[in-house]
Every structure is written in structure tokens, then in C-alpha cells.
Amino acid sequence: MGKIEKIEQQIETLTAQELAEFRRWYREFDAEAWDRQIQDDIQANKLDVVAEEAIKAYQTGKAREI
Secondary structure (H helix, E strand, C coil): CCHHHHHHHHHHCCCHHHHHHHHHHHHHHHHHHHHHHHHHHHHCCCCHHHHHHHHHHHHCCCCCCC
């Protein structure tokens, strides 16, 4: 049995309160992981091409502010 399957089995045994606490923890964990990934991508200039395309689309009228 792999790690994921073990975690799934443990989650299935949580009480409603424990599951609520886990959900809260995981939302925070996932948001922090996402923020770290975005920062890493920014520092590695991985988003430059996307930003340039968006700016160009806006300047040529193919996109608009929302």
C-alpha cells in the first residue's frame, strides 16, 4: 500500500470535527505551497512570456480589463 492510500484510510476514520480541522489545515498548506510555487516561477522568469502575451493582447484590443 502506498502513502496516498494510507493517508486516505486515515482520513476516512476522522470524526467530523477532525475532518473540519484537517480541511482548514490543508487549505492553508495548499495556499502556502501555491504561493511558494508562484514566487519560484517569478524568480525563474517563467511567467515573463505569459505576461508579455497578456500585455500584447491588451494593447491590441484582444483583451480588456476585468
